[in-house]
Amino acid sequence: MSLISCQNATIKLGETPVVKDASLQISAGELVGLIGPNGAGKSTLLAALAGIHTPSAGNVQLQGRALQDHPAEQRARALAWLAQSGPINWPLSVERLVALGRTPHRSSWQQASSEDAAIIERVLAETDCLALRDRIANTLSGGERARVLLARALAGEPTVLLADEPIAALDFSHQLQTMELLRNFANGHRSCLVVLHDLSLAARYCDRLILMDEGLVVSTGAPQEVLSKDTLRTIYGVEAEITLGEFPSVLAKHRV
Amino acid sequence: MKALFVPLSVLLGLLFFLSLSIGPESISLWQGVLDIGAGNETIQAVILSEIRLPRALIGVFAGATLGLCGAAMQGLLRNPLASPGLVGSSSGAALFAIVYLYFFAGSAGTAWLPAAGMLGALLATLLVYALAGRQSSITTLILAGVAINALATALMSLLLNLAPSPYAVRELVLWTLGDLSDRSMHDFWLMLVPTLMGWALLIGIGAKLNALTLGEQTATSLGINTRHLRWRIFIAVALAIGACVATTGMIGFIGLAIPHLLRPLVGHDPGRLLPAAALGGASLLLAADVVVRLVPTNEPLKVGVVTALVGAPFFLSLVMRSRKEYL
Numbered sequence: 001m002s003l004i005s006c007q008n009a010t011i012k013l014g015e016t017p018v019v020k021d022a023s024l025q026i027s028a029g030e031l032v033g034l035i036g037p038n039g040a041g042k043s044t045l046l047a048a049l050a051g052i053h054t055p056s057a058g059n060v061q062l063q064g065r066a067l068q069d070h071p072a073e074q075r076a077r078a079l080a081w082l083a084q085s086g087p088i089n090w091p092l093s094v095e096r097l098v099a100l101g102r103t104p105h106r107s108s109w110q111q112a113s114s115e116d117a118a119i120i121e122r123v124l125a126e127t128d129c130l131a132l133r134d135r136i137a138n139t140l141s142g143g144e145r146a147r148v149l150l151a152r153a154l155a156g157e158p159t160v161l162l163a164d165e166p167i168a169a170l171d172f173s174h175q176l177q178t179m180e181l182l183r184n185f186a187n188g189h190r191s192c193l194v195v196l197h198d199l200s201l202a203a204r205y206c207d208r209l210i211l212m213d214e215g216l217v218v219s220t221g222a223p224q225e226v227l228s229k230d231t232l233r234t235i236y237g238v239e240a241e242i243t244l245g246e247f248p249s250v251l252a253k254h255r256v
Numbered sequence: 257m258k259a260l261f262v263p264l265s266v267l268l269g270l271l272f273f274l275s276l277s278i279g280p281e282s283i284s285l286w287q288g289v290l291d292i293g294a295g296n297e298t299i300q301a302v303i304l305s306e307i308r309l310p311r312a313l314i315g316v317f318a319g320a321t322l323g324l325c326g327a328a329m330q331g332l333l334r335n336p337l338a339s340p341g342l343v344g345s346s347s348g349a350a351l352f353a354i355v356y357l358y359f360f361a362g363s364a365g366t367a368w369l370p371a372a373g374m375l376g377a378l379l380a381t382l383l384v385y386a387l388a389g390r391q392s393s394i395t396t397l398i399l400a401g402v403a404i405n406a407l408a409t410a411l412m413s414l415l416l417n418l419a420p421s422p423y424a425v426r427e428l429v430l431w432t433l434g435d436l437s438d439r440s441m442h443d444f445w446l447m448l449v450p451t452l453m454g455w456a457l458l459i460g461i462g463a464k465l466n467a468l469t470l471g472e473q474t475a476t477s478l479g480i481n482t483r484h485l486r487w488r489i490f491i492a493v494a495l496a497i498g499a500c501v502a503t504t505g506m507i508g509f510i511g512l513a514i515p516h517l518l519r520p521l522v523g524h525d526p527g528r529l530l531p532a533a534a535l536g537g538a539s540l541l542l543a544a545d546v547v548v549r550l551v552p553t554n555e556p557l558k559v560g561v562v563t564a565l566v567g568a569p570f571f572l573s574l575v576m577r578s579r580k581e582y583l
Contacts, residue, residue, distance in 0.1 A: 052476055080477070093523060103479065
């Protein structure tokens with residue numbers, strides 16, 4: 001079943017069309033990598049799927065129903081969006097910040113329940129943030145901050161997770177941990193669309209890759225179909241060495 | 257949570273009692289209450305019910321409004337320098353109140369003064385909104401607020417400049433200073449309705465302000481309608497601040513400083529700050545109003561002058577601290 005999809009979506013920021021005529025479909029149980037060079041329109045497309053931008057043409061569907069037909073709270077419970085570099089405006093503790101992910105599940109009056117507390121505990125553990133829980137969120141390092149914000153997104157227990165470069169600032173160990181976390185997240189009835197620049201990890205963990213360039217969805221398919229020497233040359237402008245197998249690697253040798 | 261709200265409430269209660277007890281005439285509070293209860297119009301009863309009670313009640317509600325609206329604006333704009341005055345509501349209210357006093361008070365009395373204040377606050381807010389545009393950023397909003405504030409101040413100066421007699425000038429200037437004295441229960445009731453309407457609009461926005469900590473886009477993804485929230489807070493501030501400014505004149509510092517001072521005590525949580533700032537604002541205004549009655553001066557001190565005098569050094573310390581942070 002398709003959890004989230006868009007058909008022929010064109011998204012303009014101001015007057016500039018940043019995403020042109022893009023169609024994609026993510027099914028339950030899928031971890032899909034959204035890849036492409038800088039400025040390809042990945043983040044804008046992801047934000048449109050989250051309902052942050054409204055396509056000027058085409059449409060977005062969540063669980064088979066037009067995104068704008070979902071009441072805001074219901075949409076927020078089903079779908080979490082992790083921004084590429086979201087602000088943290090007040091010096092909240094990490095635990096309080098992660099608890100914000102529970103917002104769509106609570107009415108204005110409800111205090112945090114024991115269920116909320118258990119979920120926050122679990123997502124802090126999954127993202128290796130337990131030791132950070134009492135730290136002030138805007139004094140964290142870039143990588144710590146990225147993990148805390150991912151915990152915030154997971155705390156909403158969404159069915160669809162849209163994550164924009166969640167591993168860009170992480171060290172090796174946390175990169176693997178986060179990719180495994182996303183892999184485990186996207187099973188059964190849930191799915192995840194993740195923007196990645198590390199093509200090796202994308203090939204290793206994702207079921208499918210969607211490649212974008214200059215606002216267009218260029219190709220989509222299994223990692224070995226999408227990642228070819230030709231594609232890397234024409235789209236990324238690099239001469240690359242691609243090894244597939246259990247630990248796939250994409251090594252950019254030089255620019256063309 | 258309780259660790260902060262209980263002491264703040266006790267403090268407010270004590271200050272309310274103190275505000276009722278202090279004045280040029282020393283009266284027995286207890287005797288006054290008994291006389292009011294028995295329906296005896298003794299001097300104690302009259303002083304208590306017609307002079308001190310309205311003064312203390314207006315102090316509580318105006319102070320709470322300033323603190324609450326300051327906290328709401330700071331939460332909405334995610335800026336510790338935001339205050340109810342920022343989007344023009346205070347100066348708009350003051351301008352319209354002065355226009356009313358200048359042209360209509362002679363014929364219509366002061367019954368419509370809070371309405372004039374609210375109208376001014378609403379108009380100024382709408383102007384700021386229209387100037388900033390629909391998809392405005394916080395910076396544009398602040399700039400538009402500065403522009404409208406400057407316009408309102410200029411128009412107030414013009415009115416003072418053209419005032420027919422030095423006596424009228426003095427009246428208007430004193431009125432803008434911000435004061436709680438010589439207000440009646442009638443003034444209090446007039447101010448109360450729009451004030452409570454403003455407060456009611458702010459009920460339940462705590463979780464939304466908390467979500468805004470992550471920025472407008474992430475708040476949107478959490479199911480918050482940020483445009484709706486902005487309107488709601490602007491209208492609430494216009495109603496409540498408009499009515500209060502029309503009743504007390506402009507009282508600075510409280511709306512800016514109280515949220516700022518109390519924020520660390522609620523873990524920087526913008527939602528929990530709202531009730532704390534209301535209690536703190538009411539306490540501070542009552543305390544300042546007690547101080548002006550205790551300080552012996554030839555001319556009675558205006559409470560707005562005292563809060564401004566305390567406010568300037570506070571602002572300086574804010575600047576010094578942020579300078580350290582950015583070094």
